[in-house]
Amino acid sequence: MPILEVQDLSVSFVQYTKGLRQKKVQAITSLDITMHEGEILAVVGSSGSGKSLLAHAILGILPSNARVSGTINYSGDELTPVRQASLRGREIALVPQSVNYLDPLMSVGAQVRTSVHNDNPVEVQKKIFERYHLDPDLDKKYPFQLSGGMARRTLVSMAMVSGAKLIIADEPTPGLDSIVIKEALSNFRELADHGCAVMMITHDLGSALQIADKIAIFYAGTTVEVAPVKDFFGRGEKLRHPYTKALWRALPQNEFVPIPGSQPLPNTLPSGCLFEPRCETATRECSLKQPKIQEIRGGMVRCIHAT
Amino acid sequence: MQLETRNIGFRYPKGPWVFQGVDLVIKPGEIVGLIGPSGCGKSTLGRILAGYEIPNEGNIIIQDSLQSVSHSSSVQLVFQHPEKAVNPRWKMEDILNEGWHPDDKLLSSLGIEKEWLHRWPHELSGGELQRFCIARSLGPNTRFLIADEMTTMLDAITQAQIMHAVLKIAQKRELGMLIISHEWHLIQRLCNRVVQWDPKKLNFYETGFTKAYEQFA
Numbered sequence: 001m002p003i004l005e006v007q008d009l010s011v012s013f014v015q016y017t018k019g020l021r022q023k024k025v026q027a028i029t030s031l032d033i034t035m036h037e038g039e040i041l042a043v044v045g046s047s048g049s050g051k052s053l054l055a056h057a058i059l060g061i062l063p064s065n066a067r068v069s070g071t072i073n074y075s076g077d078e079l080t081p082v083r084q085a086s087l088r089g090r091e092i093a094l095v096p097q098s099v100n101y102l103d104p105l106m107s108v109g110a111q112v113r114t115s116v117h118n119d120n121p122v123e124v125q126k127k128i129f130e131r132y133h134l135d136p137d138l139d140k141k142y143p144f145q146l147s148g149g150m151a152r153r154t155l156v157s158m159a160m161v162s163g164a165k166l167i168i169a170d171e172p173t174p175g176l177d178s179i180v181i182k183e184a185l186s187n188f189r190e191l192a193d194h195g196c197a198v199m200m201i202t203h204d205l206g207s208a209l210q211i212a213d214k215i216a217i218f219y220a221g222t223t224v225e226v227a228p229v230k231d232f233f234g235r236g237e238k239l240r241h242p243y244t245k246a247l248w249r250a251l252p253q254n255e256f257v258p259i260p261g262s263q264p265l266p267n268t269l270p271s272g273c274l275f276e277p278r279c280e281t282a283t284r285e286c287s288l289k290q291p292k293i294q295e296i297r298g299g300m301v302r303c304i305h306a307t
Numbered sequence: 308m309q310l311e312t313r314n315i316g317f318r319y320p321k322g323p324w325v326f327q328g329v330d331l332v333i334k335p336g337e338i339v340g341l342i343g344p345s346g347c348g349k350s351t352l353g354r355i356l357a358g359y360e361i362p363n364e365g366n367i368i369i370q371d372s373l374q375s376v377s378h379s380s381s382v383q384l385v386f387q388h389p390e391k392a393v394n395p396r397w398k399m400e401d402i403l404n405e406g407w408h409p410d411d412k413l414l415s416s417l418g419i420e421k422e423w424l425h426r427w428p429h430e431l432s433g434g435e436l437q438r439f440c441i442a443r444s445l446g447p448n449t450r451f452l453i454a455d456e457m458t459t460m461l462d463a464i465t466q467a468q469i470m471h472a473v474l475k476i477a478q479k480r481e482l483g484m485l486i487i488s489h490e491w492h493l494i495q496r497l498c499n500r501v502v503q504w505d506p507k508k509l510n511f512y513e514t515g516f517t518k519a520y521e522q523f524a
Contacts, residue, residue, distance in 0.1 A: 046462035047433045149345050174459055177344040177489050203462045206492065250463040253492040258467035262418075262434065 001076055003166055003197045004035040004058070009070035010221075011053050011062065024067075025266045028053055028221040029274070031070075032293050032300065035166070040188060040198045042208035044247070045218030046263055051201045052097060054218075055168045059094055060084030074166070090117055093164035097171045097201075099151035102143040108154050109139030115158040128157040132187075149180050156187060167191060168199045173207050185211040205232075205247055217244045220263050220274040223293060226300040240301035243275050273303070281305055308370045309334045310356065310382060310451045310483055315365035317351055325351055326509050329365070331502060333451060333483040338474075340494035341487045341511065342519060343504025349487045352511065353453045356485065357384035369450075383444035387456035389436035393428045400424040403439055407446040417442050417472050434465035441473060451483045459488070470497065491520065 011028040028050040035041050043051050056062050058072060060081050072079040074087065088094070093115075103111055112128065113121035129136060132153045143151060152172065159167050169188065173181050188198045189211050202208050208215055209229055217225045225241040232238075235255070236245040246259045261278040270276055272287035279286065285304060293302045309332055316327035325348040333339050343349050354360045356367065369381055386392045393402050403409060403424065414421075417438045423431060431439075437457065444452065452473070458466035474497070477484055488494055494501060495516060503514045 046465060047460070147346050178491065179344060181489075203460070205463055206490070247463050250467040251492065252463075252467075252490065252496040256467050256470075256496055258464045258471065260418075260468075262432070262465070265430075265432075 002034045002036050002073075003075060004033070004199075005071075005073040006031055006033045006054070006058070007071045007073075008032060009054070009057060009068070009072065011050070011057055012067045013063075014065045014067060026221065026269065027266050028057075029269070030222050030290070030293070030302075031218070032223050033216050033226065035197045035199060037165070037195050037197050038192050039214065040192045040200060040212045041214050041216060042200045042202060042212035043216045043218060044202055044205050044208050046203055048220075048263060048265070049218040050221040051203075051218055052170055055094060055170050055199070055201060058084075058168065059088045059092060061088075089115065089162060089164075091164055092166045092168070093159040093162045095155050095159045095167065095169040095172055099143065099146075099148060099155065102151060102154065104143050107140050107142055108146065112154065112158050112161060115162045118163055119161075124161050128161050132157050149177075152180075152184070156184060160187070160191070164196070166197045166199070168201065170201045171203070172200065173202060173204060181207060206251055206253065217241065217247065219243050220269065221266070222274055222290075222302060223300065224275065224302050228298065231299065238297075240296055240299055240306045241275075241303050242279050242281055275303075308450060311368040312356070313366045313368060315352075315355065315362045315367070317348070317355060317360065317362050324509055326511065327364075328508075329511050331511065333485055335450065335483050336478065336481040337500070338477070338484045338486060338498045340498035340501040341485055342489070342491075342494060342501060343511070344506075345489075347504045347506070349504070350455050353384055353455045353485065353487055356451070357382045357453050359384065380446065380448040382451045382453065383446075383449045384453040384455060385437070385440050385444055385457045387459050389433060389440045390428060392440055393436060395428050397428075398424070399426050399428065399431065399439060402428070403443055406443055409442045409445070413442055413445065413476070416476060418468060434461045434469065437461065437469060438472075441469070445476060445480075449482065451485070452477065453485045453487070455487045456489070457486075458493075459490070466493075495520075 009028060009031040013025045013027060014022050015025060017023050031050060031054055045051050057068055109125055112125045116124045134150060134153055172184055188200060192198050200208060200212060209232055212229055215227055215229060216223055225244045227239060232248055236248040239245045239248060249255045250258050259278055264270060264274060272289055273291055276282045276286040291302050291304045293300050296306055312329055312331045315329040316324060318324045341349050351360060355362050419438050419442060423435060428436060458469055486494060486498060501514060501516055501519045502511050503519050505512050
């Protein structure tokens with residue numbers, strides 16, 4: 001049984017334009033992902049593709065003007081707002097994107113201790129600091145006294161000590177050097193090997209491929225493909241969606257050749273397939289309606305021409 | 308005309324030396340990669356080259372004349388987070404034209420669309436904003452461009468789009484570039500030479516690609 005199942009999730013925001021007039025901005029159109037225990041799923045997409053919103057929707061921490069539809073199931077049951085409130089920070093933990101999520105007025109050690117639920121907080125905190133090469137003196141330091149790398153390790157250690165079964169890491173790697181990245185990635189691998197499910201949200205396909213088991217590619221608020229890591233090789237012949245292929249081929253270690261154009265903004269979404277305006281293989285049919293996600297060769301894809 | 312540092316050292320007030328004795332040369336039309344672990348002073352060196360910081364010792368030499376303080380217009384710096392480098396209360400048109408007036412040809416070569424000029428910074432994506440930051444840095448006096456993690460926050464397609472555009476311009480105008488990045492594959496793909504951090508000597512030194520790869524990637 002999957003630990004997390006997201007089906008046809010959509011998120012829109014109601015915004016006031018002028019006076020009492022409202023407009024609806026469609027941020028996520030249709031997201032589908034499935035996660036199992038012991039598995040690392042990397043969610044890859046450019047900024048504005050809906051990656052972080054997915055994390056916030058799972059945790060139930062979207063702002064109050066958000067309208068959500070679709071289903072999110074956790075351990076087989078629907079994830080209602082009440083369940084979200086009781087599970088977050090305990091069974092579902094977030095490693096936030098920005099180090100600004102640390103409380104600036106609380107010492108780092110104390111913050112880590114608040115995340116410990118089933119054990120002696122002082123001892124657990126000491127142990128985890130040792131494991132992450134955080135100096136024991138850091139315990140009494142405040143976030144502004146930490147380097148970027150240390151702050152990030154603090155955020156990761158908070159998720160580790162919470163004993164969560166599902167860990168959502170939002171962009172854990174940018175700006176870190178390769179040694180620290182390797183360390184952070186191996187921490188996630190270790191968590192997964194101990195039975196956790198880890199969702200790693202990133203815009204960096206290269207680092208996602210280093211640790212993940214499966215890659216979910218997001219584009220303009222839709223899941224366009226879910227593919228096992230082994231399908232990423234050569235010129236991307238085994239990949240299912242034209243956007244995934246383009247992303248793979250644009251990596252500096254591959255061909256470094258970009259496709260033209262950019263991802264559409266939420267208020268200017270095309271009526272058919274969202275990738276159609278940039279797609280080389282698009283036909284007239286593609287512009288008529290949005291394709292449904294379908295299973296092909298052990299992966300998922302949202303393209304009517306996929307084989 | 309080349310950009311050269313002679314024996315540069317930098318420390319924050321009352322702090323230990325960040326680095327000392329840095330000698331670096333960037334020739335026109337040359338692309339140099341700068342690598343090292345986080346916190347080693349790569350960005351600080353970039354800021355010194357662009358005139359945002361003044362070194363405690365040593366000189367920066369451009370155009371065969373000693374200039375240790377003001378040389379800002381010929382060396383330009385592009386930062387990692389474009390959204391932090393633009394005024395959120397200005398329209399894109401004003402941000403773009405603050406320093407000089409980029410012509411239509413430059414804008415189209417960077418893939419900037421006319422329609423974006425009337426938007427606010429928050430109405431553009433990171434990749435779109437970064438194109439503006441690059442355009443405004445490429446004024447007529449610019450001879451050297453420092454790219455400090457310029458495409459780190461962007462997806463691979465946008466990164467390739469922007470880098471191809473910048474390289475084309477740099478080649479045409481014979482700009483010298485320093486690329487500061489954690490991404491080894493990008494450095495390897497773009498750079499003619501690579502300069503690496505030496506933790507023992509607190510210094511940067513030139514190294515071969517193979518050697519840098521062994522230690523770094």
